[in-house]
Amino acid sequence: MANGKPPIVEITNLAKSYRRGSQIIPVLQDITLDIAEGEFLALMGPSGSGKSTLLNLIAGIDKADSGRIAIGGVDITALGEAELAAWRAANVGFIFQFYNLMPVLTAFENVELPLLLTPLSRKERQEHVEMALGLVNLSDRMDHYPSQLSGGQQQRVAIARAVVTDPTILVADEPTGDLDRVSAEEILTLMDRLVHEFGKTIVMVTHDPRAAEKAHTTKHLEKGVLTA
Amino acid sequence: MFLIKIIIRNAFRHKLRSILTVIGVAIAILAFGLLRTLVGLWYLGVEQSSATRLVTRNAISLVFSLPISYRDRIRQVSGVKLVSWGNWFGGVYIEEKNFFANFAVDPKTYLELYPEFVLLPQAKDAFLHDRKGAVCGRKLAAKYGWKVGDTITLRGTIFPGQWEFVLRGIYRGAQKSTDETQFFFHWDYLNETLKKAAPRRADQAGFYMIGVTNPDLAAEVSQSVDGLFKNSLAETLTETEKAFQMSFVSMTEAIMIAIQVVSYVVIVIIMVVAANTMAMTARERIAEYATLKALGFGAWHIAGIVCGESVAISLFGGVLGVVLTFPAAHWIETELSQFFPVFSVSALTIYFDLLAALAVGLVAAVFPVWRGSTIRIAEGLRRIG
Numbered sequence: 001m002a003n004g005k006p007p008i009v010e011i012t013n014l015a016k017s018y019r020r021g022s023q024i025i026p027v028l029q030d031i032t033l034d035i036a037e038g039e040f041l042a043l044m045g046p047s048g049s050g051k052s053t054l055l056n057l058i059a060g061i062d063k064a065d066s067g068r069i070a071i072g073g074v075d076i077t078a079l080g081e082a083e084l085a086a087w088r089a090a091n092v093g094f095i096f097q098f099y100n101l102m103p104v105l106t107a108f109e110n111v112e113l114p115l116l117l118t119p120l121s122r123k124e125r126q127e128h129v130e131m132a133l134g135l136v137n138l139s140d141r142m143d144h145y146p147s148q149l150s151g152g153q154q155q156r157v158a159i160a161r162a163v164v165t166d167p168t169i170l171v172a173d174e175p176t177g178d179l180d181r182v183s184a185e186e187i188l189t190l191m192d193r194l195v196h197e198f199g200k201t202i203v204m205v206t207h208d209p210r211a212a213e214k215a216h217t218t219k220h221l222e223k224g225v226l227t228a
Numbered sequence: 229m230f231l232i233k234i235i236i237r238n239a240f241r242h243k244l245r246s247i248l249t250v251i252g253v254a255i256a257i258l259a260f261g262l263l264r265t266l267v268g269l270w271y272l273g274v275e276q277s278s279a280t281r282l283v284t285r286n287a288i289s290l291v292f293s294l295p296i297s298y299r300d301r302i303r304q305v306s307g308v309k310l311v312s313w314g315n316w317f318g319g320v321y322i323e324e325k326n327f328f329a330n331f332a333v334d335p336k337t338y339l340e341l342y343p344e345f346v347l348l349p350q351a352k353d354a355f356l357h358d359r360k361g362a363v364c365g366r367k368l369a370a371k372y373g374w375k376v377g378d379t380i381t382l383r384g385t386i387f388p389g390q391w392e393f394v395l396r397g398i399y400r401g402a403q404k405s406t407d408e409t410q411f412f413f414h415w416d417y418l419n420e421t422l423k424k425a426a427p428r429r430a431d432q433a434g435f436y437m438i439g440v441t442n443p444d445l446a447a448e449v450s451q452s453v454d455g456l457f458k459n460s461l462a463e464t465l466t467e468t469e470k471a472f473q474m475s476f477v478s479m480t481e482a483i484m485i486a487i488q489v490v491s492y493v494v495i496v497i498i499m500v501v502a503a504n505t506m507a508m509t510a511r512e513r514i515a516e517y518a519t520l521k522a523l524g525f526g527a528w529h530i531a532g533i534v535c536g537e538s539v540a541i542s543l544f545g546g547v548l549g550v551v552l553t554f555p556a557a558h559w560i561e562t563e564l565s566q567f568f569p570v571f572s573v574s575a576l577t578i579y580f581d582l583l584a585a586l587a588v589g590l591v592a593a594v595f596p597v598w599r600g601s602t603i604r605i606a607e608g609l610r611r612i613g
Contacts, residue, residue, distance in 0.1 A: 053606075056605075056606045059522070061521075061522050061605040061606050061609075062604075062605070062606045082526065085521070085524050085525070085526055086524060088522065088523070088524050089523065089524025090524075094519075094522055094523065096519070096609065100515065100516075100519040100609070102234070102516060102519075102520075103241070103516075104234060104237035104238055104241055105233075105234065105237075109233075113230075113520075113523055114523050114524065116230050117523075117524045117525065161523075
C-alpha cells in the first residue's frame, strides 16, 4: 500500500457498460484497484475514459455490471437501494464540481443536511456543524445563502458538508473545475489538510495536473481501463 | 421540521411563478365556490320548505286560478289546521328591471303559516288593520330606500292599473337563508278592486297554502283535498311545499347540472396548470433531488418535498380563494339581489373548496414526485451547470 496502511477500498474485476439504443458501450473494463486508508488518490484521464463512472461506483451512486467493491469491509455491490442510501449517508462525503448546495438553505443548514439522517440531537448537530464550518474557515458565514458566497466559499461549505458526518471516504468530482486558480489552490490545500491532519481517504477525479500533484497517487484511465 | 422549512422556502423560490399559480388556484377555487353556492341556493327553496305546508293549485296549470269558495271546503278536511290563499301579483315598481316577488295574500293566515317572516308586533298589527297596507323584506326595503309609512305604487302586469300600498312593516328572516326580498299585501284589496274593475276575475285564488297538523298526514290530506274537487270545473293538484318548489327547480335542472359540470371543469383546468408548473419546477431541481439522494435521503423524502411544495402552493391559493368568496358572495347578494336574494356561502362549500385545493395540489404533484423520487443519482447530478 502507498502509505503502508491496509486498503479501505478494494475493487475487484469491476465492469460497467451503458446501453445506447441497441448498442452496448463498455465504460469500465476489469478494474482492480486498492485504495489505502488515509490515501489521497487522483483519477485522471481524457473525457469519456470512465473516471467519473468509477468514482460514482465507489461512492455507491451507480451500480456495476459485474465485479466487487468493498469499502471498509462492506461489499457495496451486494447492497439494495435503501441499504446503499443508508451506507452512503454514514460512509461517503461528496464534493462536486458545482458544489451542489441547496440554494434555499444557509451554509449552516446545508452542512447540517447529512446530520439530519443521524440520531444526533439538535444541539449535537449544531456543535458538529460549527466545527465543520470552523475547519473550512467559514464560521462567520454560517447564515449566508449560497448565492451570497463566492465559488471558493461555496466549495468550502460543500467540503464542510462532506466531512461533517466523519465519513469513511471522501469522493471529489472535479472539485476545482469551476474555480479560479487562487480558490482552487485553497480547496486543494484544504483537502490536503483533511488527509494529513484528519487521516481522511480521498478519491478525486480531475483534469487538472496541479490538482493531481497534491494527491499521493495518480491513476490514469484510458477507454475504461486503468493504465497506470 | 427540515422538510417543512425546505418546502416553504422552495414554494416561494420563484416568487412570480408561485404568485401566479396561487392566484390561478385562488380564482379557480373562488369560481368553484360561487358556482357550488349558486347550485346549492337553487335548491334552497326546496330545502327550506316546511313539511307541514301543502300547496293546492289548479291541476291544469299554475296560471289558472281556483274559486275562493274552495277555502271553506278545504278547511273541513281532516288533518287541515290552517288554510291561507293568495295570488302572484307580478307588479312592477317604476321600471320593468325592478323585479321582485310580490303576492296578494290573506295576511293573518299567511303570516301564521310562515313564522320565518318575522315582524314586530306593532308592524304586524298595523299591516293586519290596513287593507291597503303591505309588508316587505329587509333587503328589498334597503334596496329601494323604503321606510315604514311610505306609499309604494306598483304597476300591475297581470292585474292592470296603478296599485298603491302603504308600507306598514319590514320583516326580517328568522334564518340567514330566509328570502328578505318579497312583498306582500292584502288579497282583499286586490279582490275588492277586481270586483269593481273586472268582476269575472274576482273571488279567485291563485293558490291555497294548507297547514297540516302532522307532516305524516301530508299525503292523506293532499289526496282528500284533490278528491273534493275531482270532476269539477277547476280540479286541484295538492302537493307538499317541497314538491311544489321542486317542480320549479326541475324545470331548470339541466342548467344546474351544466353549472355543476363547469365548476368541476374549472378545477380540472387548474389541476393541469398547476401540474405543468410543478413539472417545470421539478425539472429544474432534478440535480438537487439527486444531491439529496446521494447524501442518503430516500425517495420518500424527495416525494415529501415535491408533494409538500405542490400542496402548500395549492392550499395557499385555496385559502385565498375561500377568503375572496365571502366578499364576492356579499357583492352578488347586494348588487344582484333581484336574482339572488340570498347568496350565503355554506360551511360545506368551504370544506369542498379546501378539498378541491388539496386535490389540485396532490394531482399536480403526481408526475414531479414520480420523476424526483425515481431519478438515478448519477443521471440527476449530470443535470447541473
